[in-house]
Amino acid sequence: MRSLVAALPGTFSTPVLVVLHIGAYCSELPALLNAAGPVPAKHAEDGETILPGHIYVAPPDRHLIVADERLRLIRGPKENCARPAIDPLFRSVAESYGSDAVGVILTGNLNDGTLGMLEIKRRGGVAISQDPNDAAHPEMPRSAAEHVALDYCLPLAEIPDLLIELVDQKCGKELPMPKTSSQRDRQAPEIINSQTFERPLTVTCPDCGGALKNFKVGSIVKFTCHTGHSYTAENMAAAQFEEMEKVMRAAVRFLNERAEFCLQMAEHGDDGKPDASNEWHAASRQALDRAYKLRDLVEQDWLTPEISRQLASAHDGPDQTGFRG
Known part of the structure; x- marks a missing residue:
């Protein structure tokens, strides 16, 4: 990140949102990036307006997303055992900016970011990955290259020039703004801020936590788990409530x-x-x-x-x- 930021000019006119999987540990990344290059960097704050020419870093233990034209910090469920995680950011940026979104995956373990990058591509955005052969930890870039139709797969040293070129191509074009919630409502609804729950795949047993299947015996609904606990519907409701x-x-x-x-x-x-x-x-x-x-x-x-x-x-x-x- 320091190498990339050091090569960006102070006139870089696009906001940059950064997620490093640091968990709940203290982060000095904004200070390191400020020392590395001329583009100002800071930890993102919940509800703040996104400004061009600024670097916003996800703070410890908070997912960073874009919603309703602002940065949002949420303590939603961990994704791939990480919070902050890159996938929620990619999904929200893809939904908010569409074809104006640019996603970049750098060195890292496992396959974090791949699903979020797929969403950026699905919305017409630009997908960039560091060349796995150039990465200290090639698993994340390699996963992106294997599963996403990347637009660019480059060594780290070449990515800053590419970003500058992509921004310059949009010179004279009004800065894209995120879609508001009313605009999103007219499309297929998507949950990006972890505030609405998906329906559970099944109901679990109050005694052991095993998955329950339900069936009818005559007019009685019965629930049974794979370890043998069983309930009529009324008893199941009482046990669940307790x-x-x-x-x-x-x-x-x-x-x-x-x-x-x-x-x-x-x-x-x-x-x-x-x-x-x-x-x-x-x-x-x-x-x-x-x-x-x-x-x-x-x-x-x-x-x-x-x-x-x-x-x-x-x-x-x-x-x-x-x-x-």
Whole structure:
């Protein structure tokens, strides 16, 4: 990245978005890139406007995406065991910029970025990969070359000139802006920010977590997992709800314990380090606030069709048989 940025001129007029799979570890990449070349680099901030001629780096433990003409940082599920991950960025840029998107994959392990690059190509964008023979870790570039119809596969030293050429070709053309959500709504909807859940492939067993299959025995719906646990629909609903409540109350406990831990750390930091103490106090208040919110959510009334059904069935009993047993 330092080599690439060092070869870009200060007049480079396109925003550059960078993801390095650093996990939750501290990142000094913006400072390194600022020292390497004239294009200003910084960690991206949630909600900020994308400006030309700037380098935006995904901060630790946050996916960086483009949505509604702005940069967004989300703590969505990890992809290929990584957060930040390159694929969410590629997908969002492909959807937002279409044929004006340019994706670049550099040295790296495994096949991260390949699926996102496929989306960039599907939308008519430009796909670039470092030559695997030029990469210290060739797996990511090699995967891209094998699975994507790349437009360019070059040694690292040649990629900056290519990027400058591609930008120069668009000189005089208005800077492409991301599509807004209303524009996206008129197309096939795609989830790029991990806020909407996909339907699960199956429902799992409350006892062991195994996949459940359902079938009818007469008029009764039955659920059975491959290890042998079985439930009627009503009992399954009750067991599922009980397990859900148990997990949510465990989360309340963890949040409360985190609040206490942060409070203890704040007390240890009182002597001589007021800033650190204030941060621990703030973290304690945040954890406690979320614990109360989650507790309130657990204790709200939940829709329970299985109970309503049982009550309706019991009510029907006397009308049909004259007694309840």
